[in-house]
Each structure stands twice: as structure tokens, then as C-alpha cells.
């Protein structure tokens with residue numbers, strides 16, 4: 001593989017191209033008219049404008065991307081995350097065009113894109129699943145019978161779902177019919193597929209996901225877990241590896257289960273198997289994400305691997321260069337997603353001009369960044385500016401370093417989730433490790449953040465006053 005096209009933008013396009021460059025592979029960037037001056041464009045050896053800013057006129061134009069790749073003599077296409085990364089038809093079209101899709105086969109993408117198909121596929125692989133049904137349901141009377149058997153609360157989920165869309169918690173039988181109809185209509189309008197199913201609702205789970213990797217020689221590896229319980233409205237904000245609560249035995253058990261999920265769909269490349277972990281440390285398979293994930297860097301730091309390099313090697317047909325026994329966890333990594341969103345104003349997007357932008361640097365600090373000072377943040381895409389990642393010997397060290405790195409991160413012109421990161425790092429529930437997916441809902445309100453910021457401002461004012469008073473004590477001769 002001599003030349004790779006990265007069908008993405010922002011920090012992930014840069015991150016993929018950096019590894020390609022390191023491997024001596026030439027890079028092609030694609031961009032929209034809004035991204036003409038973006039760093040991923042200048043970093044690449046070649047760059048192609050796909051069209052106007054909206055994604056459906058640029059980054060989602062699979063056929064155009066493939067045609068450009070062929071014209072430029074590209075060997076492989078890396079889709080990054082989002083956009084075309086989990087589009088089975090695109091993966092297939094790339095392969096049919098005689099190019100390599102740096103990711104799994106379209107079969108695996110298709111199976112895991114449907115929650116019901118995924119359940120069906122892993123059925124005979126001894127994977128723990130939440131009590132529930134394995135088929136779509138439309139009959140309310142049948143749904144009531146099943147719900148009573150499982151026991152309330154139950155959760156109605158859309159088979160094609162994602163991001164919590166089409167998901168409805170039902171506390172009691174009398175609410176079921178209405179919630180089911182809502183879930184079906186939401187799923188129909190969002191995904192064009194109204195199939196829903198029922199699961200027991202796990203009330204206070206933690207979100208634990210396992211990084212897996214498979215090659216074309218039948219080797220499967222897991223690279224331990226990431227914990228992503230700190231999220232708001234299904235948007236992850238803080239991720240870490242390892243989880244504060246997994247024992248080595250549970251880690252191995254979940255890792256082996258994740259590898260079996262990958263086997264169940266003939267997986268190739270990097271993937272992530274999501275689990276819920278309940279208060280009694282029971283784990284349940286949720287779904288598999290068939291792409292490189294946003295939060296992959298925390299795994300890279302604790303496992304000492306470059307996941308993009310491994311993706312490319314696997315795509316070239318090479319065998320994975322390790323055995324499971326070779327892999328071990330060293331240290332602890334923490335990631336904060338730096339979004340251009342206002343944590344004081346319901347996390348509304350805060351787009352505009354980055355009038356000042358300086359990222360922190362130093363030992364144990366990694367910033368996967370897609371922006372630079374003077375750039376306008378486009379309204380058309382995900383407003384993530386960067387990922388701030390810290391790495392230390394222990395969880396405490398990674399947290400302390402994160403607080404320092406947040407303080408050193410200079411952003412002016414837009415509001416960001418940086419202060420929210422400080423809130424999380426200083427919260428007892430987080431530092432003690434005793435938290436679940438309801439952390440934000442349970443503990444966060446903007447007033448608390450404001451209070452913290454005011455306290456900080458007050459302390460700063462006191463310090464200035466003290467310095468001034470100390471200074472006044474120093475005798476000074478009047479200027480003649």
C-alpha cells in the first residue's frame with residue numbers, strides 16, 4: 001500500500017495521515033469548501049475538493065471519493081469515524097473498485113448495523129445479553145406479556161438505532177402501548193426502519209467497551225477496555241482506560257467475549273464491542289462499532305500500540321504482530337473531548353472564530369487536534385475541536401495531569417467543554433470511581449460550574465490583593 005486516501009476531516013484525518021506518513025505511505029486528503037484552509041488539507045501530499053460544505057455534498061459523496069481515488073492511483077481508503085465509516089454499501093463499492101477499504105468487510109458492517117441481526121449473529125457464541133427478545137415486535141398485547149415476564153422497567157429499542165434514538169424506558173404496563181408507538185414512529189422517521197424490540201432496563205449501568213482487532217489469518221486480539229460512562233445525551237465527553245472498576249479476571253472474561261463477538265461476524269480490522277456493566281459486575285453485550293472510535297487514543301497509550309498502523313497492516317494482509325499474552329496494560333489514560341459547546345448553556349454549539357488557540361504540551365499530554373488559531377469553526381460538522389488526552393502511571397496522576405492540561409489550554413472566541421472537564425476531574429464521584437452513565441444527569445448543573453469558576457476568580461483576586469499588600473510593605477524611595 002503506497003497511497004492512502006482519508007475520507008474524513010478534522011483531527012481524525014490528521015491522526016490517520018500521521019501514521020501513514022510514519023509508515024512511508026503517501027496521503028490524499030479530501031475536503032469541502034468550508035475546509036479549504038484546514039490543517040488536514042495542508043498536511044496531506046495531495047488534496048481534493050469534494051464540493052460545498054454540507055456533508056451530503058462533500059464528505060458523504062462515496063462515488064466521487066472512489067472516482068478521485070482511482071484517478072490519483074490510491075491503493076486504500078481509510079474512512080475514519082462518522083461519515084462513510086459504517087456504510088456497508090460504501091465499503092463494498094470501494095472493494096468493487098479494486099481498492100482496499102481499511103476496515104471490516106461489508107458483511108460485518110451490515111450485521112452489526114442492525115441490533116437484531118447482531119443478536120442473531122452472536123447467539124451461538126456464548127455472549128451474555130440483557131434479558132429480552134430477539135425479534136422485532138409490533139403486537140402490543142404480545143409486548144405486554146413479554147414485559148411482564150421480564151419485569152419492569154423495560155427498555156424499547158430500535159433495531160436500526162443509534163445515539164439513543166427510538167429508545168424508550170417503560171416503567172409500568174399502562175405506559176407500554178404509548179411508548180411503543182412513539183418508539184416505532186421515531187425509529188421509522190429516523191432510520192426508515194420501525195423495527196423495535198424489548199430488553200430489561202439496566203437502571204444504573206457503566207459503559208465499558210472492549211477494543212478488538214482481527215486479521216485475515218484468523219487471529220483475534222483484545223486491547224482491554226475503555227470506560228465511557230461520562231456522557232451527556234449519548235454524547236461521550238470523558239473516556240478512560242483502564243476502567244476504575246474491572247478486575248483482571250473480569251477484564252479477561254469481557255475481552256474474550258468481545259473476541260467471540262468479532263468472530264461471530266468474521267471481523268477484520270479494528271472494532272469495538274460495547275457492554276453494559278451493572279452494579280453486581282454482570283456484563284451484557286450491547287452492540288459492536290465497526291470503525292476506529294473517537295476515543296481510541298486512551299487504548300493506544302495504555303497498550304503501547306498504534307491502532308491505525310495495525311489497521312493498515314491488517315488491510316495489507318499482514319498478520320497481527322502480537323499474541324494476546326504479549327499485551328499488557330501500563331499506566332492510565334484519560335481523554336476529554338474538547339467541543340465548541342457551551343457547558344453553561346445546555347452544551348449548545350458555540351461556533352465562531354478561534355481568535356486564540358494554544359494547545360497544552362508536555363510529558364504525558366497528547367492532543368489530537370484538528371484546528372488552529374484564526375480558523376472559523378464550521379457549523380456544518382461535529383463541533384469537536386480536539387481530544388485532550390493525558391497519561392500517567394496511575395489514575396490519580398492522569399486526572400491531576402488532565403486538570404493541569406485543561407488550565408494550560410488557551411481558547412478564545414468560542415465556549416468549550418474544557419471547564420466541564422475540570423468539573424468532572426474534581427468531582428468526588430468521578431475521582432472515587434463510583435459513578436455510572438447517569439453521572440452528568442445526577443451531578444452536573446451549570447450553577448455548580450459557575451460557582452467553581454467564581455471561586456477560582458475569587459482566589460485569583462485574593463492572591464493579587466496579597467501580592468499588592470506585600471509589595472506595599474516594601475519601602476520605596478520616592479522618585480526624585
Ligand code: MV4
Pocket residue numbers: 130155162163164199200201202203205206207228229231234276286287437
Ligand atoms: C441500555 C441501557 C439500559 N438497559 N440497554 C444507550 C445507547 C444504546 N447504544 C444503548 N444504550 C443503553 N442501553 C438496557 N437494556 C442503557 C443505555 C444507555 C446508555 C448506555 C451506554 C452509555 C450511556 C447510556 C446512557 C443512557 C442509556
